[in-house]
Amino acid sequence: MPGTPAWNGTSATVSRALxxxxxxxxxxxxxxALCERLGIGARQLRRLFRKHLGTSPIQVARMRRADFARRLIETTRLSMTHIAEAAGFGSIRRFNAVMNEVYGCPPTALRKGSVHGAVGLELEIPVRRPFAWDALLVSxxxxATPGIExxxxxxxxxxxxxxxAVGEVSASFDEDDSALRxxxxxxxxSYLLDVVSGVRRxxxxxADVAVIREHLAGDPLLDTCLQTTPGLRVLGAFDHFETAVMTLLGQHVGDEELAELARRINExxxxxxxxxxxxxxxxxxxPYALSTAHLEAVGVPKRRSKSIQGLAKAVHEGELRLDGSPSLDEALRGLRAVPGLGTTTADYIAMRVYREPDAFPANDRRLRTVASSNGGSLAAHELEALAERWRPWRAYAAMCLWERARCNGTESPTYFQGNRDTITPEAPEQVA
Structure with a gap:
C-alpha cells in the first residue's frame, strides 16, 4: 500500500496501476479493463503485484473499500446498507463477509459513540506529518476558480x-490528528469514494515527505524552503479536466484576467x-460543453480558444486520458499533440493532473530566475541540467523554488504561473 517500502520501490507499471x-x-x-488501460495482461499484472507488493490488485482494491467503509462506520450515521453501497460492495452479504475477514468482527461492532452531525457528511483522511497546509491554502x-472554488x-x-450528481465538498486540516476533515x-x-480520491489527489x-526531504536536503537552492515550509506538497487536481483547462487558460495572463475569463466561461x-x-x-x-464552445465570445483569445477546444475534444472522445494511466513520456506526447499546447503547459499539467513526481517545467520564468546565482535568469537548458540532481523528485524541487520566490515577496502566492508577464496574451508558447 502507499507509503510502504514496496510502494516506493515498485515499477512504473505497478505505480500507475496503484x-x-x-x-x-x-x-x-x-x-x-484495468490491464487494458495499462497495456499489459492480467497475469503479468498479478505477477508484478505479487513481486513488488506481495499482494494482488483485487486485494488492494478490497482493502481500500474496507478501509473506506470503516471510516464511514466510525464517523457517520449512515445505515450499513448505504455504507456498503457507497464503499463499492456489490451486496450487503459481501460487505459483511469482507469486513469480518479484514477486521475480525461484523461492521456494526466498528461503530463508535455518537457522531456529531454537520451539513452533509464529514470524513477523515489521515495525512503524514509534516504537512504544509497553510502554504497550500494560500496558493x-x-x-481559486470563480464560482467553483x-x-x-x-x-x-x-x-x-x-x-x-452535483454538490459541495470542503476540506480543512486538523493539526492535532494530522488529518483532513x-x-x-x-x-x-453515492460518490464518496470519488470525492475522497479527488481530495487526496x-x-x-x-507523498512520502520523509523520503523526498532526505533526497533534497542539503541542496543550497532548496534547503531554506525545506526548513521553513516542511511538508510542502505538489498541488494536484480534484477534477482532472478542470485543472488542465485552467492551467491552459492561465498561461500568459495575469491573475485578475484569468479569474474574469474563468468566471465568464463557467457562467x-x-x-x-x-x-x-x-x-x-x-x-x-x-469536456463536451467546451469542445463545442465559442470561447472567443467570452473574451478568450483565438489561439487559446482553439487549444481549449482541442483539449476538450480529445478528452471527450477518449483520445487523451487525464488520469494516471499514461507514463510521463506518454502523457507529455498526448498533451503536446493538442494544437497550441506548449511544452511548459504540458509540464505543469503533468505535475498537477498526472501527479508525476519528476515532471519539471524548466522553461518556467520564476524557476529560471530563483535558481540563478547571479541575480539574472538561467536558460531553460541550464536549469534542466541543474535539476538532474533532484531526480526523481523534481516536481517537489519546483514547488520549493516557487515557495522560495513567494516567501521572498517577489512573486504572487500562486504556483504554476509560467511566463505570464514575459509573453503577450496572443504570443504562442513554444510547442514541441
Whole structure:
C-alpha cells in the first residue's frame, strides 16, 4: 500500500496501476479493463503485484473499500446498507463477509459513540506529518476558480460533479490528528469514494515527505524552503479536466484576467448550483460543453480558444486520458499533440493532473530566475541540467523554488504561473 517500502520501490507499471486503483477503477470495472488501460495482461499484472507488493490488485482494491467503509462506520450515521453501497460492495452479504475477514468482527461492532452531525457528511483522511497546509491554502485562495472554488475560514470549498450528481465538498486540516476533515453534501453520497480520491489527489496526501526531504536536503537552492515550509506538497487536481483547462487558460495572463475569463466561461457553459456558501455558483463545464464552445465570445483569445477546444475534444472522445494511466513520456506526447499546447503547459499539467513526481517545467520564468546565482535568469537548458540532481523528485524541487520566490515577496502566492508577464496574451508558447 502507499507509503510502504514496496510502494516506493515498485515499477512504473505497478505505480500507475496503484494510482488507478486509488482512483476507483476496480470499483467501476474489471481487472481486464484495468490491464487494458495499462497495456499489459492480467497475469503479468498479478505477477508484478505479487513481486513488488506481495499482494494482488483485487486485494488492494478490497482493502481500500474496507478501509473506506470503516471510516464511514466510525464517523457517520449512515445505515450499513448505504455504507456498503457507497464503499463499492456489490451486496450487503459481501460487505459483511469482507469486513469480518479484514477486521475480525461484523461492521456494526466498528461503530463508535455518537457522531456529531454537520451539513452533509464529514470524513477523515489521515495525512503524514509534516504537512504544509497553510502554504497550500494560500496558493489555492490566490488561484481559486470563480464560482467553483473558494477559501474561507481556513477551509477549502468547491463544487463537484460526478455523472448527474452535483454538490459541495470542503476540506480543512486538523493539526492535532494530522488529518483532513472533509465535508460532503448528501447529494454526493453515492460518490464518496470519488470525492475522497479527488481530495487526496489535490493535497498530494500519498507523498512520502520523509523520503523526498532526505533526497533534497542539503541542496543550497532548496534547503531554506525545506526548513521553513516542511511538508510542502505538489498541488494536484480534484477534477482532472478542470485543472488542465485552467492551467491552459492561465498561461500568459495575469491573475485578475484569468479569474474574469474563468468566471465568464463557467457562467456560460457550466451548470448552476444552489450552494450553501456564497460565491459557489456553478460546476465546471464538461469536456463536451467546451469542445463545442465559442470561447472567443467570452473574451478568450483565438489561439487559446482553439487549444481549449482541442483539449476538450480529445478528452471527450477518449483520445487523451487525464488520469494516471499514461507514463510521463506518454502523457507529455498526448498533451503536446493538442494544437497550441506548449511544452511548459504540458509540464505543469503533468505535475498537477498526472501527479508525476519528476515532471519539471524548466522553461518556467520564476524557476529560471530563483535558481540563478547571479541575480539574472538561467536558460531553460541550464536549469534542466541543474535539476538532474533532484531526480526523481523534481516536481517537489519546483514547488520549493516557487515557495522560495513567494516567501521572498517577489512573486504572487500562486504556483504554476509560467511566463505570464514575459509573453503577450496572443504570443504562442513554444510547442514541441
Amino acid at each position: 494510482r488507478l486503483i486509488e482512483d476507483g477503477v476496480l470499483d467501476r470495472s474489471s481487472i481486464d 489555492l485562495e490566490a488561484t 473558494k477559501v474561507a475560514d481556513g477551509r477549502y470549498h468547491r463544487t463537484a460533479r460526478f455523472k448527474q 472533509v465535508r460532503v453534501s448528501h447529494s454526493l453520497n 489535490l493535497f498530494d496526501v500519498e 456560460k457553459y457550466g451548470k448552476p448550483i444552489n450552494a450553501s456558501l456564497d460565491g459557489l455558483t456553478h460546476v465546471f463545464p464538461t
